[in-house]
Amino acid sequence: MIKKIKIEQLRPGIFVHDFNCDQSGENIFIDKSLIKSEKAVQIIQSWGIKEVYIDTDRGLDIEPAKRAGKVQQKTNKSLHKLAQKKELSASPSTPFKEEVKIARTIKNDAVDTVRQAMKTVQEGRNIDVGSAFQLVERMEESITRNKDALLLLTRMRKKDEYTLMHSISVSTLVLSFCNFSGIPYEMTINLAMGALLHDIGKTKIPDSILNKPGKLDEEEWAIMKKHAEYSAQVLAKTTELPPEAYDIALHHHERYDGTGYPHGLQGDTITFGSRITAICDVYDAITSEKCYRNGINRVKGLEKLYDWSDHHFDKELTYKFIQNIGVYPIGTCVRLENQLVGVVIESTENVLQPVVRIFYNDKKKAPVKVQEIDLSSVNINIASYDSPKNWPGNKIQTFRKSKNSLSPFH
Ligand SMILES: [Fe+2]
Ligand SMILES: [Fe+2]
Structure with a gap:
């Protein structure tokens, strides 16, 4: 099970699933790994990390700890709340x-x-x-x-x-x-x-x-x-x-x-x-x-x-x-309630219902004619967002080879 613990709880024998390091994007590349020594704990602390995610199936279990799933749910809820609090901004002057x-x-x-x-x-x-x-x-x-x-x-x-x-x-x-x-x-x-x-x-x-x-x-x-x-x-x-x-x-x-x-x-x-x-x-x-x-x-x-x-x-x-x-930033790959898959290309006044460029039907497992749907005007919700990993070369290739081979992005 994946859990989130405070850095003070970290010790040898724990398997770190995600170092939760804000430098990981730009400079530092850290793999999931088993903590083997006190020295490793000190190094991780010196990076300024405050909390890490651990995998209790691959190393020691620690209590108290929050389950990663629960943390994610709470964060997601807070993000939605936050985005919905946003005051309405003026519509763009150019489409x-x-x-x-x-x-x-x-x-x-x-x-x-x-x-x-x-x-x-x-x-x-x-x-x-x-x-x-x-x-x-x-x-x-x-x-x-x-x-x-x-x-x-x-x-x-x-x-x-x-x-x-x-x-x-x-x-x-x-x-x-x-x-x-x-x-x-x-x-x-x-x-x-x-x-x-x-x-x-x-x-x-x-x-x-x-x-x-x-x-x-x-x-x-x-x-x-x-x-x-x-x-x-x-x-x-x-x-x-x-x-x-x-x-x-x-x-x-x-x-x-x-x-x-x-x-x-x-x-x-x-x-x-x-x-x-x-x-x-x-x-x-x-x-x-x-x-x-x-x-x-x-x-x-x-x-x-x-x-x-x-x-x-x-x-x-x-x-x-x-x-x-916004909750669904421009360029996010999303799956709609009706199983259509596309990319968010434009924001609307409703932060949860942006304009999506559809290119795939996941129910039929087939590309569809590229079309833009303003979710706020048809009242369709986003069911989930998709990891880019779920769109490996073969699916993108199938899409590109399709008749309407406009890029989903531009
Ligand atoms: Fe930078
Ligand atoms: Fe920099």
Whole structure:
């Protein structure tokens, strides 16, 4: 049975099913494993982990502990409640279908701009701040016209372009959050600039560590953590950048309870920009596909954030982030009550009934003609969300080979 225990209860003989580590998305790759020594317990504590999930069939049982199923149910309920509390936002000024065409060009330009910035840094030159500002302004305009289009497109990426697309995606998430929260324009742009360049220091991390298809050892992990300071050093040389960008680069791995790095800052001594970028950064990292592993489902990603907001993140900002993203984030694969399967492509006023692009009938085990259904207008509910793992190559292939081989995503 899978149970959740506090880190103080961890001891040798316990089998850890999930380390529940918020760094697992970006930097650290931890397999399920049996705890063999006190030293291992100390290392795990030093990572700032507060609670872990254990498998009592493969190791010691511990009491008191909450069953994982119960924890999940409670979190799910809380997420639904939270999302439903959201005040109604104005309808988008541009329909999704129109904005997605403009957003596609912006995304392509963003890829060029960030790729160029990374190359410039590798060559020891300064970043072209003007073109980065222009890009972020265009991204902001797109999000203001329709918040879903760019968010969806920046989530679509190949496994080997992680660092590049991650920067663009985190910046888009920050823009969307600021827009939702009514943050003034100039501040919004400055924070999004910081988010766009927050991991630029990774260009100085050896590829053998950055893309290592396995566990980082202690030494490699220490080198990896240096990327925040490297990012700050790069941005410090670029005088036209706002101070917020420098701060985000340096402090996006700080954690609310002081367990982050590089300075172990706590609570509100971490700036608003770094607190919100940390949330967007972790959400994108844990839900992304990488060269060496699959990302977790986006709904699961929100559940994790909710869980970690007890210790690692600013709770208020995390709740707001979840309200903005919705219970079923754009790009989530969902199964409807009527067994149709599709991808969430657009939000509606009802957070539980978004617009879904249908492409498969699970009852008939066959692809169906691609169609978009606004669940709020036909009052159909989502029965469950699907893990990307349930959509292995063969099903996607069947879908692609079908007559209506439009991608389910765009
Ligand atoms: Fe980072
Ligand atoms: Fe990052």
